[in-house]
Amino acid sequence: MTAEVGFDEQALAARAGAAIRAIREKRQLSMREVAARAGISQPFLSQIERGQSMPSMITVYRLAQTLDVTPGELLPTSTESKVTVVRGDEGRLLPVADRADAALGRVLVFNPDEKLQIIEYKIERDQYIGEWFQSPGLLAVYVVSGLLDIEIEGAGDYRIGTGDLISHPAPLRHRWLLVDNRPAHVLMVITE
Structure with a gap:
């Protein structure tokens, strides 16, 4: 029996990649520099940032150390709490x-x-x-x-x-x- 996971893996990878890219750019670090410091290849980091690959936990920790953030800052949180609806008669x-x-x-x-x-x-x-x-x-x-x-x-x-x-x-x-x-x-x- 296989349990269904309630995550859209592609959306999760895209959000994780976007978070990593945003922090790297905020730190004004090149993709090549971050990849070298984290011990991964630049093409793999590119795939992660574009949401085409999901990093392993070890890679997340290496990237977090390289970017001087906690691993949690690189992982997306649930988007459900970020959705707000204001109806026409509200506000x-x-x-x-x-x-x-x-x-x-x-x-x-x-x-x-x-x-x-x-x-x-x-x-x-x-x-x-x-x-x-x-x-x-x-x-x-x-x-x-x-x-x-x-x-x-x-x-x-x-x-x-x-x-x-x-x-x-x-x-x-x-x-x-x-x-x-x-x-x-x-x-x-x-x-x-």
Whole structure:
């Protein structure tokens, strides 16, 4: 009798390879250098990083020692805990300003550990959105529908419409304005 394993081995190998490659690149080490220090061939390390081969435990320990990390940092964890679903009627509401007529954003993702925020705004007529904002990192605004004028202090004024995306360093002060007071549906993404 054979027990079924609940793992997608190909996906597991791909995630392990990606983790090893990311740490190697962060350490600014060449593939050849890491392979030599770990006592494996460079073509084998290439296969591991591309997810075509899964390293043995001995190889994981050698790579971990070479990269100055724990072996666990090279092995992927379950992806189940990394999956988040936010339904259309869920998400914390976040006003753009401390005013009664301020537009409300719906926080879809706010993860300080990964430094990622995604906020959805459904801006109705006469709702206030003209507050100046700035934050660390990079900001991107995607217009699902409608038109926005975006003022970026020192960088200019931009009109973006349905299907358009604008991104800029988030420390630049910026604000949005509805065009002709028509509603807009917008996604804002901030990464640090």
